Amino acid sequence: MKEAQANLVVPVVAALASLWALLSPANSLANALLLVALALVALLKPQQWVRALTLAGLTVVFTVLIREQSDDKFAFYGLIGTLLSAALLKVPTYIKVLIGVAILFVSIPLAGLGNSLFLELGVQVAIFSALALGLNVVVGQAGLLDLGFAAFFAIGAYTWAIFGSGQANNFIAGNHFPLNPWLFFVFLPIAVVTAAIVGVLIGLPALRLRGDYLAIVTLGLGEVVRVLANNLDHPINLTNGPQGITPVGRPPVDWLINILNGLGLGRVYGRPIDESITYQIFFYVLALVVVAIVIVVNVRLSNSRFGRAWVAIREDEIAAKAMGIPLLPTKLLAFATGAAFSGVMGAIYGAKQTFVNPESFTLNQSIFILAMVILGGMGNIGGAVVGATAVTLLNIDILKNLSDQLNTWRQTGFTLLGYNFANLPTQLEPAKYERFVFGLILILMMIFRPEGLIPEQRHRAEMEEARLEAKDEGKLQEGSA
Amino acid sequence: MSIAELLSILPQTLLEGLLLGFVYAMVALGYTMVYGVLGLINFAHSEIFMIGAVTGIEVFRYLGNGGNPYLILLLAFIVAAAVSGTVAVLVERLAYRPLRRRGSKNVLVPLITAIGVSFLLQDLVRAIEALWHNEFNLQYPSYDTFNYDVLSKLGSPLGLTLAVKGLIVILVSILMLAGLNYLVNRTKLGKAIRAVAQDMSTAGLMGINPDVIISRTFLIGGSLAGVAGVLFGLVYTNVTPYSGFQPGIKAFTAAVLGGIGNIPGAVAGGLVLGELETLGGTYLGFLTGGNFGSEYAQVLAFLILILILLFRPQGLFGQNVSEKV
Incomplete structure (x- = not known):
């Protein structure tokens, strides 16, 4: 998509989603749309200042949402996502600092006053x-x-x-x-x-x-x-x-x-x-x-x-x-x-x-x-922090929620695709399977992306070089044939 | 305890160390063979061992009521060897081979993968047992036939006692080790394994398919670990999805002790380590005046490992290999 179009689409989607979410809190569709807007900021490539303004706007919206509803997990993850986008994407440095300070020292403590889980x-x-x-x-x-x-x-x-x-x-x-x-x-x-x-x-x-x-x-x-x-x-x-x-x-x-x-x-x-x-x-x-x-x-x-x-x-x-x-x-x-x-x-x-x-x-x-460290990208300081955030939240929040959800389903006898959750053995608790999750992360990263989600710059340069070399070799072979 | 009392329990301690040593030796062989052909510390090998022990329990669970216990045990050995061997081959195929294909020179990449596989398998077995039986702390059944003291017939020389299951551990281990020795030194497959261990690419030029040989190596090592798992469960009865770790790390130490990559060395290392650990467990408390008791026996393996790596990294029986640049 062209930059001009992106400049228009991203803020409009974000604004619409924000309006909807603010008018009808706890509406999961509106919340999902907000996440889409956040993803669009990263995926489409709008100008830097459009990106910065959208992220700043999203920060405010998520903060308001989490103040209104103290158990709004979704707004919390929205804040984390906004923070990561601001830190990793190309926006002016003072905007990064501003959004970072706002989220870390204002939004999350505010959210935490309502619900200490966030703190x-x-x-x-x-x-x-x-x-x-x-x-x-x-x-x-x-x-x-x-x-x-x-x-x-x-x-x-x-x-x-x-x-x-x-x-x-x-x-x-x-x-x-x-x-x-x-x-x-x-x-x-x-x-x-x-x-x-x-x-x-x-x-x-x-x-x-x-x-x-x-x-x-x-x-x-x-x-x-x-x-x-x-x-x-x-x-x-x-x-x-x-x-x-x-x-x-x-x-x-x-x-x-x-x-x-x-x-x-x-x-x-x-x-x-x-x-x-x-x-x-x-x-x-x-x-x-x-x-x-x-x-x-x-x-x-x-x-x-x-x-x-x-x-x-x-x-x-x-x-x-x-x-x-x-x-x-x-x-x-x-x-x-x-x-x-x-x-x-x-x-x-x-x-x-x-x-x-x-x-x-x-x-x-x-x-x-x-x-x-492996998930974030070995050798990269930003990667280590992103990896720590993702793995910690996965381990102490997401797995636990999954366990609670399964327990609720077990107690209420929820049926999915013909399987009644009341039959689920009580020993099966996702929260206890952190080794499975870490193991899977290690294996998948090593096989498919050993440089991590956010590769170190040197590593990135090396891979680029290897790709160019491979290209040159291909050309040489074509030439000789 | 007086010195006389301590001496009187020495033969029994040595005998129990021997049993433990044989189990370590069989697991150590898996580490040493894989290290020989791939230069990889197969961290997941301890879980292959644990899977053998759990499979053994499952066999007893289904056939345990009535029937000849020896026949059931034989079946448990066979099924455990098959399951463990298959899992080992699958691990190699799914996790290690893709890495080899990419040809990364970094030694940490396969090692981290192996740790990942080890963790994954532990919880996978736990999940399977939880879904299947709603429990994952498993117990080997206790048979009177297996608990019978064979030495009582001989008048218990030196006050020794050896249950039938202990005798089974010794006999099966010796049988398996002799079989492995024959396989590696006298058969074509063994020759191919040794060739791949020596130089993979040259072996490839000689018409050996290294991938097939590596796969076979994992199968052999895995099967041995499976049998060792059943033996371990038979003697120590309690098995959980996490009980592979400690014996695994000790078996690895045994492999290093004997010189990693060296098959007779692994057996000797296992026996030495089994003895040291049992002796440590019995006598450590006495030697330190009760200050450091048997709970430090498990640390002993690590200390030995560190000392060996620092002062004789080629192991007791290995040859000194200089670093290739």
């Missing part, structure tokens, strides 16, 4: 984005497959959990613990450093190996960390074993309640806001800020000498060595960076849940993070 999803996405970014440095940029990545997340979580609860009293004399909850902010950098040190300690033996052996050894060391967390309740009680540590301290949020009251947001749907929702907002904003810092650090590192050294090692280790790149220190730096990113999120996760136990840091979790 929970937001926090989880932010946490896993940082983890995916960390693993992306190791796997995507430096090409070192780490299958025990959840270990660093665990280190960060336990670092704060042990001292932010009464746990440390078990091995440090005197009754000094739990520490003052405000010290949580001091422990964030401590968690970064601890995780980075453990990264180096694990890396020192493991990184002498290459390729597939490294993968197996990191898997083993990840399991070792989990077994240690599970069993270090004796001889000294460090981790409290399988029961885990609870309650983990978290900084007070009265100040935030005061701010919200000052902003006139103190009453949500007629109810005064309580501590739990304030904590959700607090951890949501904190996680977002940390993700932003992680992204900045990651971008600056990838454009530095170290980033180029990582890519060189990934592409050809022997050639990189011949060019004078010190292999072990460079790899260790990648490991420590990745570990640091997940360590800080571990501490936040521990404080947010107020509970830490070894079961949160299994091989499952490591593969879960790997699936995000």
Whole structure:
């Protein structure tokens, strides 16, 4: 379609859909049309400013919709889609920033005040984005497959959990613990450093190996960390074993309640806001800020000498060595960076849940993070965030909803194509089949699109080159024939 | 426990380690053979093993009431070998072959695929069992015939006890290993497998179809894992869709221990690892004064793996191969 036509069609469809959806809320047809409009913004290629204005308009519409109907999942996913479109499509940078800030810091917190599920999803996405970014440095940029990545997340979580609860009293004399909850902010950098040190300690033996052996050894060391967390309740009680540590301290949020009251947001749907929702907002904003810092650090590192050294090692280790790149220190730096990113999120996760136990840091979790990196595109920072968003929402929201839907159908005896859902075995719950989903993502991506949904630029250039080469060869053969 | 008591349970511990070692050895062979021909750590092999164990349970479930238990067990071996072998071939055909066709040089791509297959198979088996029987924590039936202590007839030398099922594990394993040895070293197929392992493209020039041979290798490795799965279930009784992981990773360690790609090495590695793990489980608590008990026995395999890879990556029996550029 011509640009001029697209300029007309896209805003008109978006406007009509918005009008319809606003006039008759909870109308699924109107909602579907809104999604179509969002897709059109990406698919047809209107001018940049048309695209920007449409996305901005959609942001407002989705926000209004989600305010009117606090359980409007569809508007939430619309917001996520708008955010991703704004971030990935070609629009002026200040528009990107504007839409990003509006959605992340206004729309989603507003939606969350009505329905805390949205904030929970937001926090989880932010946490896993940082983890995916960390693993992306190791796997995507430096090409070192780490299958025990959840270990660093665990280190960060336990670092704060042990001292932010009464746990440390078990091995440090005197009754000094739990520490003052405000010290949580001091422990964030401590968690970064601890995780980075453990990264180096694990890396020192493991990184002498290459390729597939490294993968197996990191898997083993990840399991070792989990077994240690599970069993270090004796001889000294460090981790409290399988029961885990609870309650983990978290900084007070009265100040935030005061701010919200000052902003006139103190009453949500007629109810005064309580501590739990304030904590959700607090951890949501904190996680977002940390993700932003992680992204900045990651971008600056990838454009530095170290980033180029990582890519060189990934592409050809022997050639990189011949060019004078010190292999072990460079790899260790990648490991420590990745570990640091997940360590800080571990501490936040521990404080947010107020509970830490070894079961949160299994091989499952490591593969879960790997699936995000693979889906998004190895080596690409944007890809890691998109992958984390998609896989997290899929795992904690979509699969769960599917389970609930099946349960409802089972209870009501719903019949589809002659199959009565009342006969469905109770053990079949889609929410429990996350391994199936991650496995499928890994296999399909590796077979059909190993470069990921959003390929790294270098990768894209390589593929383009390969295509051109293939074309040239074809021409040569034609010429000789 | 006193030293005398510890010594008195040593023979029994060694015997149990032997049983575990034989199971590991049979699974390790699958890893080592696939690594030999493809250079791929077939992560999904542990699930092929688990599928064998689950298939065995299904056979017992349908034939278990009455009938000769030995006949049913024989049938379980055959069906499990067939099912596991078929699944292994299918995995190779559907997941690994497309990657080989594309000719990507990145070693991580097949490995990540293998992890994906492993996860997928675990939940697939769980879904099938859930749909079929509405449960996925499965138990092998307990037969008095299989639990009978064969050594009691001989007056229990050294206080040893060995149930019939333990004897079955040892006999079947030795039989299968001898069969494999014959197959690889004395038959045309074995020669072809060795040729493909040595150099795939040259083997292709000699009139061997590498795809067919790779497929056969997966079939053989998968069948062995299927039989090993039934043996494992028979002795350790409890089987879930997730019980392949731990034995799988240990069998892989065994393969590395013996030098990956090396068939006798895998058997030796399996036996050594089985013994070490059983000894660790029994004596670790005593040796560390109760501070680190048997729960650390499962970590032992990983530590051995790391040490072997760091100090003798070619394994106990492998030859040193220099890196090709």
